[in-house]
Amino acid sequence: MPTVKELKQTARKLKIPRYSKLNKAELSRVVQLYECARKLKVKNYAKLPQDELIRAVQVAEGNQPCYGQIHDCRQDDCAWIAPCQGR
Numbered sequence: 715m716p717t718v719k720e721l722k723q724t725a726r727k728l729k730i731p732r733y734s735k736l737n738k739a740e741l742s743r744v745v746q747l748y749e750c751a752r753k754l755k756v757k758n759y760a761k762l763p764q765d766e767l768i769r770a771v772q773v774a775e776g777n778q779p780c781y782g783q784i785h786d787c788r789q790d791d792c793a794w795i796a797p798c799q800g801r
Contacts (some may be wrong), residue, residue, distance in 0.1 A: 721745055728752065729760040743797065747771065768794050 716724070721741045725733035728748040733741060744764070751759035751767055754774035759767055769779035772794070780787060781798050789795060 716742070724749075768798075 718738050718741070721738065722733065724745050725741060725748075728745065730744055730748055733744065736744060747764070747767060748759060751771050751774075754771060756762075756767070756770045756774055759770070762770060765782050768781040772779045772781060777792075780789075781794050786799065787795075792798070
């Protein structure tokens with residue numbers, strides 16, 4: 715697991731807005747999201763709000779862009795289930 719310092723360095727490189735206000739768990743999750751978006755070549759990923767970015771990643775992965783739109787979706791294999799459903 716990367717240290718907070720390493721996560722903050724990565725967040726700066728990825729141009730993550732307001733990363734300094736996040737705790738370690740949130741920062742780690744957001745860094746993973748931005749790295750995933752970069753690898754999948756999501757356009758303008760640094761400018762999208764987080765929920766739209768997750769939906770763009772879902773589309774790039776070939777999935778339904780449903781993040782935050784379906785209450786109790788029961789898609790337990792989804793990478794975004796915890797923040798989406800508040801688990």
